Amino acid sequence: MTHGAARRRRLAGGAAVVALLPLLAACGPSGDPAGEGSASGGVVTLVTHDSFAVSEEVLADFEASSGLTVEQVAPGDAGTLVNQLVLTKDAPLGDVVFGVDNTYATRAVDAGVFEPYEPADLDPQVAELAPEPLAGTLTPVDMGDVCMNLDDGWFAEHDLPAPATLEDLTKPQYADLTVVTNPATSSPGLAFLLATVGAFGTDGWQGYWEDLAGNGVKVAESWEDAYYVDFSGAGEGGQRPIALSYATSPAFTLTEDGTSSTTSAMLDTCFRQVEYAGVLAGAENPEGARQLVDFLLSEAFQADVPGQMYMYPADPEVELPADWQEFAPLADEPFDVPPAEVDAHRDEWIEQWTATVIG
Structure with missing residues (x-):
């Protein structure tokens, strides 16, 4: 199955859940409106981003065992999600949120969006994914590496060695071949901006982006546009063989026999994105939110x-799809920027990036 087909199925699956949940909300586990008279807690409202997806049977089993009915509110992508949480903190959109990531999390925590909560017996390896000031408030749920992806066939056909590093992308032989996403509108775009901050430092990343812009980088507004419109490796007519995506993407561009992938991730260009869940302050159903x-x-x-959201689960003991070890490995040393530093400079860096790249 190609990554394109997988992504379309992911979006369709998410849409199916969104369509299903209002029906579930109208009829609780006992068939009574909104779950009234059921064994416990009624409705719990999940606020999340557009790409949240879960298998219907997994969700149904949770509802049956908990007596809760899950409703979903999806105001937009991860950046829009955080903005809406902050704007509505005095009248929250729901009870619990999933999808706030480590590029935006400190903004929401500092704004007082969440009630402190940490699941009992949280695995220490999972807890490590939520450093201060997130610890005890946000719970890691999944993670993935945002990296540049390559159309390997394109480079073979053009007899051009594939780039391997961030610096390579600024070389003349790779002019007009790269597409990234806007960090002001895209969480992968912000993650990649942070990768360059981690790589070149707070005084050096702007010069890197000047070089990248001078080498003809294209900026798309969303991951979907960069991958499916511009990337030649998606098989949908794109013209650029280097695109910002995820380290897991090559697992969804396999050949028909499944023995190889037509794309690869540049694992020396990655920033590790972690997505969190948290209980919203002022939740109408805080107990349901904790559940x-x-x-x-x-x-x-x-x-x-992995099958629904194409991310790595936070729990390291979960068995991964068989082909992920070969085609979707995580980076050994992803670039990192501490959450407190991201919080202190996020808006400033986005403004500087916009002035440097967009003008």
């Missing part, structure tokens, strides 16, 4: 993450 956070760390949900 839902626990569910997102359950074995059933964690095992569902």
